Amino acid sequence: MNGAGLQKFEHPLNERTRIYLRIESLFRKLGHSADLTRPFEYQVFFSSLFNMLDILEQVQVKADLGKDLEKLRLQYRAWMDIEDVDQQALLSILEQISQVHQNLMKTTRPGHSLKEDRFLSALKQRFFIPGGDCCxxxxxxxxxxxxxxxxxxxxxxxxxxxxxxxxxALSLWLRLTRETARLKPQIARKGFMQSEMENSNLLRLEIPIEYGVYPMISGHKSRFALRFISFETNKNCEQDIEFSLAVC
Structure with missing residues (x-):
């Protein structure tokens, strides 16, 4: 499927992946706004940073991600015994996993030092008051x-x-997770599709923009249902939709 005119969607199949995708989105916003090159970019930066700190306060991300990286390491180690596997590429991935895992586990709870920053702490208390960034x-x-x-x-x-x-650590886990499956062509008959799978974390979709639809997805690690909704009418789409799907 040609990349032009495609809308890309990702949908998590468990709560951990949901949190990881939210954190990834916040890291992306931090990266885009950190140079403060445009007016009011500081608002994007601080809003993203404080949202990140709230998530890190509520969820044991370090422990969860450490466990998920260890699972990945064991999976890749098991592939070392399979013939026709690129051993050098596999060793490189295992080294990357070990390095980011080690660096992650050496840190204190992520975000803890930022919570102790007096300027950030004072700013965070009032930053989300509507219009509350006046002098x-x-x-x-x-x-x-x-x-x-x-x-x-x-x-x-x-x-x-x-x-x-x-x-x-998060970037590596998400990259390797996304690479576990390739996009394959699918057809949602009358705008609907459901399927079963085993222990999956993430759905990735590419949908031609010309259909004028967006997906509504429900599911978990072993089953999902997908319904396309017309953007124009906000009702269920009744036509067949050709799209690409990867179950990661």
């Missing part, structure tokens, strides 16, 4: 915004660097 609400923020750009960028990149072991 009279957050005078410290407005002082910071008047510092030289290089100083502010040094701050943002330093805050991000404290989450780097988590970012590296």
């Amino acid at each position: 009279f609400d957050l005078p410290a923020l407005h002082y910071w915004l008047h510092l030289p750009l290089e100083v502010r960028c040094k701050n943002t990149h330093n805050w991000m660097s404290q989450l780097l072991p988590l970012s590296d």
Whole structure:
């Protein structure tokens, strides 16, 4: 399927993967906004950072991701005994898993040091008040915004660097998970499809934009159901939809 005119969707099949995808999205926003090159980019940066800290406070991401990386390592180790497997590529992946796992487990709880930062702590308390980033609400923020750009960028990149072991570990797990399955052509008859699978984590879809639909998905690690909805009418689509699907 040609990449032009395609909309791409991912849907988690368990709660851990759901959290991982949310954190990945927040890391992406942090990366795009950390250089503060456009007006109000600081809002995207701090909003993403504080959302990240809330997730890390509520969920034992370090422990969960450590276990998932160890599962991956054992899977790849088992493939070492299979003929016709690229041993060098396999060893490289195993080395990457071991390195990010080691770096992750050496850290304290991700985000803990950022919670202790006095400026961030004071900012977070009022940042999500509607319209609450005015100078009279957050005078410290407005002082910071008047510092030289290089100083502010040094701050943002330093805050991000404290989450780097988590970012590296998460990126590797998601990349290897996505690579476990290739996209294959499918047809949703009258806009509907369901299927069974074993111990899957993630669905990836590519849908031609010309259909004017988006997917509504329900499922878990062993079964899922997919229904396409018309964007124009907000009702179930009744036509056959050709798309690509990977069950990872």
